[in-house]
Amino acid sequence: MREVARALGVSVATVSNAYNRPDQLSAGLRERVLDTARTLGYGGPDPLARSLRRGRTGVIGVVYDAPLEYAFADPAAALFLGSLAQALQAASLNLLLLASPGDPQADPLAPVQGASVDGLIVYSAAQDSELLRAVLARSLPTVLVDQPMLADQPVLINQPILVDQPVQADHPDLPAQDHRAQASGVQIDDAGGARLAAQHLMDLGHTHIGVLCLELGPRQGGGPVTPERERRVAYHPTAERLRGYREALDAGPSGTRLFLTEAERNTPSDGATCALNLLQSEPEITALLCMSDVLAQGALRAAQTLGLSVPHRLSVIGYDDLPGSADLKLTTVWQPTSEKGQRVGEAMLALLGGQTPPDVRLPTRLVVRGSTAARPTTSAQATRPSPLP
Amino acid sequence: MREVARALGVSVATVSNAYNRPDQLSAGLRERVLDTARTLGYGGPDPLARSLRRGRTGVIGVVYDAPLEYAFADPAAALFLGSLAQALQAASLNLLLLASPGDPQADPLAPVQGASVDGLIVYSAAQDSELLRAVLARSLPTVLVDQPMLADQPVLINQPILVDQPVQADHPDLPAQDHRAQASGVQIDDAGGARLAAQHLMDLGHTHIGVLCLELGPRQGGGPVTPERERRVAYHPTAERLRGYREALDAGPSGTRLFLTEAERNTPSDGATCALNLLQSEPEITALLCMSDVLAQGALRAAQTLGLSVPHRLSVIGYDDLPGSADLKLTTVWQPTSEKGQRVGEAMLALLGGQTPPDVRLPTRLVVRGSTAARPTTSAQATRPSPLP
DNA sequence: CTGTTAGCGCCTTCAG
DNA sequence: CTGAAGGCGCTAACAG
Numbered sequence: 150m151r152e153v154a155r156a157l158g159v160s161v162a163t164v165s166n167a168y169n170r171p172d173q174l175s176a177g178l179r180e181r182v183l184d185t186a187r188t189l190g191y192g193g194p195d196p197l198a199r200s201l202r203r204g205r206t207g208v209i210g211v212v213y214d215a216p217l218e219y220a221f222a223d224p225a226a227a228l229f230l231g232s233l234a235q236a237l238q239a240a241s242l243n244l245l246l247l248a249s250p251g252d253p254q255a256d257p258l259a260p261v262q263g264a265s266v267d268g269l270i271v272y273s274a275a276q277d278s279e280l281l282r283a284v285l286a287r288s289l290p291t292v293l294v295d296q297p298m299l300a301d302q303p304v305l306i307n308q309p310i311l312v313d314q315p316v317q318a319d320h321p322d323l324p325a326q327d328h329r330a331q332a333s334g335v336q337i338d339d340a341g342g343a344r345l346a347a348q349h350l351m352d353l354g355h356t357h358i359g360v361l362c363l364e365l366g367p368r369q370g371g372g373p374v375t376p377e378r379e380r381r382v383a384y385h386p387t388a389e390r391l392r393g394y395r396e397a398l399d400a401g402p403s404g405t406r407l408f409l410t411e412a413e414r415n416t417p418s419d420g421a422t423c424a425l426n427l428l429q430s431e432p433e434i435t436a437l438l439c440m441s442d443v444l445a446q447g448a449l450r451a452a453q454t455l456g457l458s459v460p461h462r463l464s465v466i467g468y469d470d471l472p473g474s475a476d477l478k479l480t481t482v483w484q485p486t487s488e489k490g491q492r493v494g495e496a497m498l499a500l501l502g503g504q505t506p507p508d509v510r511l512p513t514r515l516v517v518r519g520s521t522a523a524r525p526t527t528s529a530q531a532t533r534p535s536p537l538p
Numbered sequence: 539m540r541e542v543a544r545a546l547g548v549s550v551a552t553v554s555n556a557y558n559r560p561d562q563l564s565a566g567l568r569e570r571v572l573d574t575a576r577t578l579g580y581g582g583p584d585p586l587a588r589s590l591r592r593g594r595t596g597v598i599g600v601v602y603d604a605p606l607e608y609a610f611a612d613p614a615a616a617l618f619l620g621s622l623a624q625a626l627q628a629a630s631l632n633l634l635l636l637a638s639p640g641d642p643q644a645d646p647l648a649p650v651q652g653a654s655v656d657g658l659i660v661y662s663a664a665q666d667s668e669l670l671r672a673v674l675a676r677s678l679p680t681v682l683v684d685q686p687m688l689a690d691q692p693v694l695i696n697q698p699i700l701v702d703q704p705v706q707a708d709h710p711d712l713p714a715q716d717h718r719a720q721a722s723g724v725q726i727d728d729a730g731g732a733r734l735a736a737q738h739l740m741d742l743g744h745t746h747i748g749v750l751c752l753e754l755g756p757r758q759g760g761g762p763v764t765p766e767r768e769r770r771v772a773y774h775p776t777a778e779r780l781r782g783y784r785e786a787l788d789a790g791p792s793g794t795r796l797f798l799t800e801a802e803r804n805t806p807s808d809g810a811t812c813a814l815n816l817l818q819s820e821p822e823i824t825a826l827l828c829m830s831d832v833l834a835q836g837a838l839r840a841a842q843t844l845g846l847s848v849p850h851r852l853s854v855i856g857y858d859d860l861p862g863s864a865d866l867k868l869t870t871v872w873q874p875t876s877e878k879g880q881r882v883g884e885a886m887l888a889l890l891g892g893q894t895p896p897d898v899r900l901p902t903r904l905v906v907r908g909s910t911a912a913r914p915t916t917s918a919q920a921t922r923p924s925p926l927p
Numbered sequence: 928c929t930g931t932t933a934g935c936g937c938c939t940t941c942a943g
Numbered sequence: 944c945t946g947a948a949g950g951c952g953c954t955a956a957c958a959g
Contacts, residue, residue, distance in 0.1 A: 150952065160930045165954060174928060192675050196654040197590050198952035201935050206586065207652065208634065217627060218620035227616055231607035235640060238606060243649060244635045245597065251627045260632060263596065265586040265654065286581050539936070549946045554938060563944065587936035590951050 153186050210245045210266040214274045217248035225469045232487040236494025258283040275383035290500035291332040292493050295386050333496045334508040342482035342513030343393025346466045351401045354524035355436040359427045362411045363387045363440040371413030420447020435524050442467035442474045460522035478519035485511050542575045599634045599655040603663045606637035614858045621876040625883025647672040664772035679889035680721040681882050684775050722885045723897040731871035731902030732782025735855045740790045743913035744825040748816040751800045752776045752829040760802030809836020824913050831856035831863045849911035867908035874900050
């Protein structure tokens, strides 16, 4: 910039103005400035330096506690991220994807601590985790998605104790930095939806119900869920859905049993594997409660593999109500995925604007389609599924 | 940082060292520094300032010339982005999504010009567009995905003409900035795959073939493709696939005809709409060439709506070979989507490391499954599809 | 309408 | 092992 200024015999401020405040200099001069800039190969103000000076980056970070490829592979996540991006784009904000590094050597907090962003959105993180603490420690506008309500968060001492003067007393041209951690929460009624799903199955007379759980926490590896593990579920949505299932059970006739497995990843094939294992080890199961439609899709595939007709021999319920689930005739719990993204975006915008938006809790609904039916009669039930070829 | 230094009676350099070079000070002092920092509410070095000083941000921008939500809605894009992210994560690089603003008032170049990034990846942009020029003008390490080979790109004068001294002569501690635009290309054999698909159909005897095109360019709106519009296709993959179809046609028996429509967006429902319109206005069509599996999925749905059995009455071919396409028994053109992402990531890493990776062109293949069959006999063909209810 | 000034927060060489 | 100094590139106030 100085080069350009010198070449024209003007001051750097004038060059800066040529880019940022056209009204501050004559149109002719402005043209000349832009022109020589081009000649000199100067492409305009450096975004980084500008951000430093202005105190804003125009970037919002999304924290995702898993390899980033999962985010793109999961349709529900993609849907959410898409609508979030759309909401933020309206304010010219871009999305920075912050995932924990694949390399286990690397510091999983580094991305969060090192990102130049104006705000942070936590999409997936274990409750009460280091990661979450690192996010909060940045004292940036933060939106927590599908996390326990803020009131339940451990309080964090973040008020800087100023040694003598406010740091920026001599800098009236910068907006006074507000160092309070400003956070807001958006979530859905996870437990409520789960309760509806389990209830529906019990109303249909099912007494032996398999549950395909989403990950219980970061890198758990899947498999049967012991009561011990059930107590330590780290991912809030998983915990809540489980709680919902349990609540329905407790409210219904006693004698109904749940058989829990954890899918290693939220993919159809992991869902299929889980379902297969579960159905073979517990032949009395007549219904499957899946914590996602993706998992349910796998369950459907498993049923087909085992020659179990859905819904006559096996009922299946999903969660999310993805766009493709209607085609599959899947009974499922609907959640307002897109709206959630939009709400999160709006909350962030409000936070950025200095407001403190209230926490939001969005409803869920049971959508009954063709994949659930009354418990098969005992004779049919007695038919033990044939072992795999 | 100064606060912390003052509170401890040490210099700021020492505080900085506490964070960045533990070997430069005693463990005890380091502990004390970190400790008082915590007490004072100092969360560590500001990433922005650090980036400015170091000259690196640890962020790679992905340029996407459409509302960002499209990127997430398109499974092929998601797959690509996922594997790209994974490759980049290995080098602790994060992904910044740079989409053109939804607001048509806003400057579509702003995101590209204003992003603080170490490199740029162009995933979707019209060839020879302003956007592409703006990307190249940044003189950053750049990878062009599915764009015409670099040799065909308009040359850009980007060498800065230094007025007197190299700007950084007095700053030997910073890596000498290399201002040459370093770009590399990764693409697939779009035309080749398309040719195979069209050929397959012609081998099966089809003579009236409908084509469901991806967008021809930014915001075109869809609809029938006139020869005029066909000449001006702005998106390279669309142009190439079209060229491939045409090549097969030219090589085959004369008398075969193509009927072109553009889908407004790459979604199943747009695909269905297109297919419906096409099949109703041109009842002689017995096969559909779709430029994506997503579009093909819509075509399949349209066929069902019209009561046209696939493949007996109507053959359908897709493009991409998505994970779900096998279940649909869709004949399609496979492309190495994940590998493409990985290659792009590697190319970026090489560029960042000062190397100049060669351009890469990945192969495509025809995967024949159940959605294509020989042209129906004349009598069957004469059955005009029933109008919609 | 233009120029001067004073940093934004940090890192790194170099001298002690 | 520690401290002083200079500057990354830019912008906003203020004075002319």
